[in-house]
Amino acid sequence: MVIDFADGDVFGAQTPGERDPDDFQCVPPELPDDGLIFGGVPDINADPQLAERFFFFLLQEGYRQRSDGYNIDLAFHRFAPQQHVGPALARLSNANNEVRFNGKGYGFQVFAGDTVFNEIPQWAAVQSLSALLGGKIPASGLARVLLEASFAAVGQQLHADWSFHQVA
Numbered sequence: 001m002v003i004d005f006a007d008g009d010v011f012g013a014q015t016p017g018e019r020d021p022d023d024f025q026c027v028p029p030e031l032p033d034d035g036l037i038f039g040g041v042p043d044i045n046a047d048p049q050l051a052e053r054f055f056f057f058l059l060q061e062g063y064r065q066r067s068d069g070y071n072i073d074l075a076f077h078r079f080a081p082q083q084h085v086g087p088a089l090a091r092l093s094n095a096n097n098e099v100r101f102n103g104k105g106y107g108f109q110v111f112a113g114d115t116v117f118n119e120i121p122q123w124a125a126v127q128s129l130s131a132l133l134g135g136k137i138p139a140s141g142l143a144r145v146l147l148e149a150s151f152a153a154v155g156q157q158l159h160a161d162w163s164f165h166q167v168a
Contacts, residue, residue, distance in 0.1 A: 056070070062086075067088035067089075067090060068091055075124045076107075085111040085112065085114040085128075086111050089154050090154050092109045093108045097153070104120070106118065106146065110153045113130075115147075116128060129143065
């Protein structure tokens with residue numbers, strides 16, 4: 001996928017009409033001849049549409065580093081920027097790795113500053129794992145299961161007795 005926000009299409013192509021889903025290169029925006037600040041950076045304050053495209057471009061680039069990219073249609077991806085939790089660190093949970101607790105399923109995604117989750121199928125009711133934890137690692141319960149799944153999603157195992165994991 002080529003990301004080209006210069007032509008207004010965040011999911012654009014390297015050349016018009018060309019799409020290659022296996023191509024993950026970024027096409028930087030064309031700089032305007034005027035309205036520049038800092039010797040070459042477009043003044044996004046002067047062009048709200050450019051600012052919005054640039055914002056979504058940065059989200060897409062940040063999210064695609066460790067996940068499937070940014071998708072504005074997903075409740076998690078709307079919630080995360082509003083809560084300032086940083087970029088995604090793992091792919092979205094799916095039927096193979098969703099959390100099950102007390103007969104209910106929970107979807108989740110790990111971000112740099114928090115894990116967001118929801119009860120399936122209440123997709124829009126996104127919650128924060130940090131808020132559920134309340135500053136401590138519980139011995140059991142939904143918060144513990146989600147915390148363990150969050151560590152597993154980024155290739156780690158939770159060690160509740162490690163001070164670094166307690167701080168995280």
